[in-house]
Amino acid sequence: MEESKTPLLDQLESGPWPSFVKEMKRAAKKSPMAKDALGQLELSYTEKRVHWKHGGIVGVRGYGGGVIGRYSDAPEQFPEVRDFHTMRVNQPSGWFYNTASLRTLCDIWEKYGSGLTNFHGSTGDVILLGTVTPNLQPAFDALSEAGFDLGGSGSALRTPSACVGPARCEYACIDTLDICNDFTQTFQNELHRPMWPYKFKIKVSGCPNDCVASIARSDMPIIGTWRDTLRIDQAEVKHYANSDLNIRGAVVAKCPTKALSYDATKMELSVQPEECIRCMHCINMMPKAIRPGVEKGATILIGGKAPIVKGAYLSWVLIPFIKMEPPYQELKDLLAKMWDWWDENGKTRERIGELIDRLGMGAFLKAVELKPVSQMVFRPRSNPYYFWSPDEIN
């Protein structure tokens, strides 16, 4: 028997969880690039260190991004991955596919790339993992021909993403998929031609369950919500009452604002509308009996990001409630203002949240012409260090 060239990785073929090693081997059968990628990975497993070099700038005509350049630091050993660039292909909203379009993508990547992919990258793109520089443009041409386009990279708008929303979720308060698609289409230039201090991400969730983690992972989350009151169907409440759900313990007691009360005799649930903060908990527990109100829209937040450099931010409330109807002009205008301000004031590699932190939320709100409201903060400042503008003093 031939000795395996990847004894360490081979150990990851067994076990119940889907094996990426099996997948790499499958691709390696057809693609020498994939084969060398596998070989180099084995080297990393042996030496416990990465074998890729810092990326260079590569790309396709007319675009400043969408391709991540990548070079092996052991090209003699693994010549097929001397260059091994990644193409980010913008997914359809909600990651919905028909099989025809998936097959087209596969065919293109069989022809021009390693045959390795990520479905999907953690921003949301289809990641076509690894090809050589000369193949980039032809691959792009083929993608374009097939109706696909690249996603974002670099100091640009990044590929927006959205939860499944109205396509398959009863909780959706906004049309996440249309918003995602519409904003993506409107801002193609911002997506493809990096021109800002740093990246900017938009993610759209249909309700406060936030199934795309927008509040943690995007500079501007759009989160569906409602302005009026929960709708309760008492007949369905009775069904739950007769099920094994403990309405008092699992629903009412866990409402964060004690907005709910339950009459066990009548099997009736009621809500104090002004106390409900629309956290989704009771709806999640009793989806047949409780649903969002009818006056639907979104909360817009700003500033979320991972820790580099100033530490991680969760996004902050910017617009407590806004109606979300196409063409979403009000929000697009606001985006333009925000980007202008950021562009003018931001340092290189400074996310918008970091800039707001540095220059102050007050300055930012003034620049984008939004009124400060109490919903923007958990609580007011505790320090006495605040500014007065010349027109406010004598």
Add this chain to the structure above:
Amino acid sequence: MEESKTPLLDQLESGPWPSFVKEMKRAAKKSPMAKDALGQLELSYTEKRVHWKHGGIVGVRGYGGGVIGRYSDAPEQFPEVRDFHTMRVNQPSGWFYNTASLRTLCDIWEKYGSGLTNFHGSTGDVILLGTVTPNLQPAFDALSEAGFDLGGSGSALRTPSACVGPARCEYACIDTLDICNDFTQTFQNELHRPMWPYKFKIKVSGCPNDCVASIARSDMPIIGTWRDTLRIDQAEVKHYANSDLNIRGAVVAKCPTKALSYDATKMELSVQPEECIRCMHCINMMPKAIRPGVEKGATILIGGKAPIVKGAYLSWVLIPFIKMEPPYQELKDLLAKMWDWWDENGKTRERIGELIDRLGMGAFLKAVELKPVSQMVFRPRSNPYYFWSPDEIN
């Protein structure tokens, strides 16, 4: 009728709350200094601004502090308060007096000062408010003769203070008064001869009710607590049960950790010892039935201060539990280490809390040889930015 020279202040003589204007007028009858102080205050009321100049350095022989220099900026108009310095007299622990000692203080201040006082200043001293430079030394001599000494000012240890504690409070877990007195006596040099980057305050509360606000107002709070379990007297619980106290609603439901449970039929209250965080709430509500445990001691905290410069701090847990028995050597040794570190590393006007914030709690703990324990934090860091020392890595 003669026109009043203080028409604005006169308006503060009426009304039920004790009037400081009446008091100033009382003093003004005997003391020209007090009279001019009153006049100058009226000027401030008229012009809405302060009329004192930045203090100069004045004092008594052998001391670097204890006197606050003060000069009028309108000495022509109010010559008697051209200089109007304040003497800080160290109060007895717990602000206990016999009338003889109070009268002695009054007599001294009648002779050498304005006759105006604060009982007490907000650090805790008796404030003898206003005298001229030449009177400082004689006043001090008289005070000393009467058994009194000055308190702290400047970049020194400030006058420690303590709650009433074991003198009149059943909750006291430590001898606040003795601790306060003992530390004050031990550190007379640190109190009287400013030599640090900035001030350092110690306050002692007998239990977590913290009746001297030590956690907010001192660099090193000493707060009494216990290590074992609450003691519950079930007979007294029954008395409360038969009173108008709602044990379930006002006591049990408000326990922050849900450590209490109440059996209404048996009228019995019980505690899960490991869940109790010793917040005092149930004890406060049922002082006849519940009392602290028997293994008593203190939690030592560090860093509290008002907002200037870096924003206010509440003190942070440094030693979760320490026995407090005279001569309190362990804690005094720790103080010495802390002061050394602060002295070595602190910038001018940098409180110890600010220095810990700047150099890191880890560095501080290492310097004062304390082990990090989870009780020191509400929660661990969320950022991934931590240090490894050379001996921890390969």
Add this chain to the structure above:
Amino acid sequence: MAIAKTDIGPPDFRQMLPPVITKNYGSWKYHENLKPGVLKHVAESGDAIYTVRVAGSRLVSIDFIRDIADIADKYCGGHLRFTSRHNIEFLVSDAAMVEPLIDELKQKGYLIGGTNNAISNVVHTQGWVHCHSAATDASGIVKSVMDELVPYFTSESLPAKLRISLACCLNMCGAVHCSDLAIVGIHRKPPKVDHERLGKMCEIPTVIASCPTAAIRPNPKEKSVTINEDRCMYCGNCFSVCPALPIADALNDGVAIFVGGKVSNARTAPMFSRLAIPYLPNTPPRWPEVVSAVKNIVEVYAKNAHKGERMGEWIERISWERFFELTGIPFTDKHIDDFTHATTTFRTTPTFKW
């Protein structure tokens, strides 16, 4: 007179204690709140001590001290104490003396109260009476506010204790940063730089270092400093270290109100007070705007909080957005933090109240 002894420290408190305390020191068993301002502490031995608490104005003449000493001689065997909030406590060992003492105090106009769910004395500072830093007066505002709130001192009718403090500048000697309701003197204009005196009187690096917002930079031409007025938030710390940077301004100085702080650990951990009203004008002698603002907040709290809830606990339960609504206080750009830990106060969730 001989040369004074130094470093003798304060008199030993043990000399000051009434005999019943000395006897029962550390052996108190429980206490009762007989009525507002009157406490009874009972020792394991069965002995009891009665405390009658009287409002202190803090700024008092020596004759006032002599007056209360007279009273203490008459009813308390010459023993009394002051509290950490500057009230006076008459310590009565003889139960029979309690009512006569109360009668005499009342008759002389002393206010008895401050215990339990009351507004106790206002911890405050020097103000225009003695400090060069003051952006407002201390005693005058306290007197004006408390004249209105006396019924809350002499009764125990609030949902919980309510601690009011006042500091006449941002140095916050009143330690108002953790009070249920805090009144703080503030400036609203940057200091004026007196170049001539500055070079002579102040160390420039110290001045520069004193500024929390890095608003001060060297001005080598004048051998002085320049203040970037856009970055100055008027804390006055540079003035504290350098007299040549006067910041007092009669037209713009005034008062801010912070709410919701606490220091006890009962139920909830200590909390900072937070900005409620960014500015009210200095209107001596009775500061009517401040008085009515304080009264409003106290009354809204008294009406709405659950029994046992401190101001901050109440607000945290109902939410700050509701607090602003209930009190009618406008929410402004000033309320949104922009100092060091600003982002930790920003709302990171779409859940909130309208």
Add this chain to the structure above:
Amino acid sequence: MAIAKTDIGPPDFRQMLPPVITKNYGSWKYHENLKPGVLKHVAESGDAIYTVRVAGSRLVSIDFIRDIADIADKYCGGHLRFTSRHNIEFLVSDAAMVEPLIDELKQKGYLIGGTNNAISNVVHTQGWVHCHSAATDASGIVKSVMDELVPYFTSESLPAKLRISLACCLNMCGAVHCSDLAIVGIHRKPPKVDHERLGKMCEIPTVIASCPTAAIRPNPKEKSVTINEDRCMYCGNCFSVCPALPIADALNDGVAIFVGGKVSNARTAPMFSRLAIPYLPNTPPRWPEVVSAVKNIVEVYAKNAHKGERMGEWIERISWERFFELTGIPFTDKHIDDFTHATTTFRTTPTFKW
């Protein structure tokens, strides 16, 4: 081939939807969780769509995609989707197809699950497979961890959802900063400065500005920079902007574990994950230390949390000191924050658990 059109954007999702979705778009009424991995959504119209969720490994070959396309053709009229956590969802319009689909999937070894109170797919990143920054591998750890935790994927037996994420360096592309359990690749030694290349390849001001702790200062002599090693906490951000500052170190790189984050707004606001284990070694191919550490935390959580409590909600209820005790994880100096908002995490009360 003609010149490619640019800026066409992604295909319109509307083309991709199965007819039952197109028809009932925005009109879903409720859903049921039929069994682990199987959802039924019912529309106002009475129509239903069934979803069968299958574990995705994310790093897949085109042949894998073709395989699942075949399955979707057979049972789903050619329609499928991926989830925000990179699982595959077969969208079944015909109720009769659900069980046959499940049977075929099972028979082929696909794992069905990830719904409701499960551990769903691990959001993760490139690792040694494709990124130059990686301090550890991504796919290998995920595979090793999930091989152990599969029963939690295929059942819904946990107190609540448990989201695990992995990022192979502090850039945190996996956005692990708000996960119930986060695995993060970390370095533990400062970058080495390659003076020669640095001057040529990198802009010195950008390099200096990239450091969160101001550990980098100019080194004019070398036309390069110097790193103050005492201030460096190995974030690698300087390497991100400048290849001449390599930080990877086979001997010292490894993995840290953070816990207790969440992003949903249900009950509690989103929370950051917090440091549980500062370092575990890189031990490919199966990282046993990481696997057993993760398993321990999951099991302690599963055993102790109340029903409905997310990891972070559980810890906040029982306290972090108790979390460390229950999991047996040692508390160290690393856990005490010393970055920007450190003081907001320090305990400002003598109340805590032992």
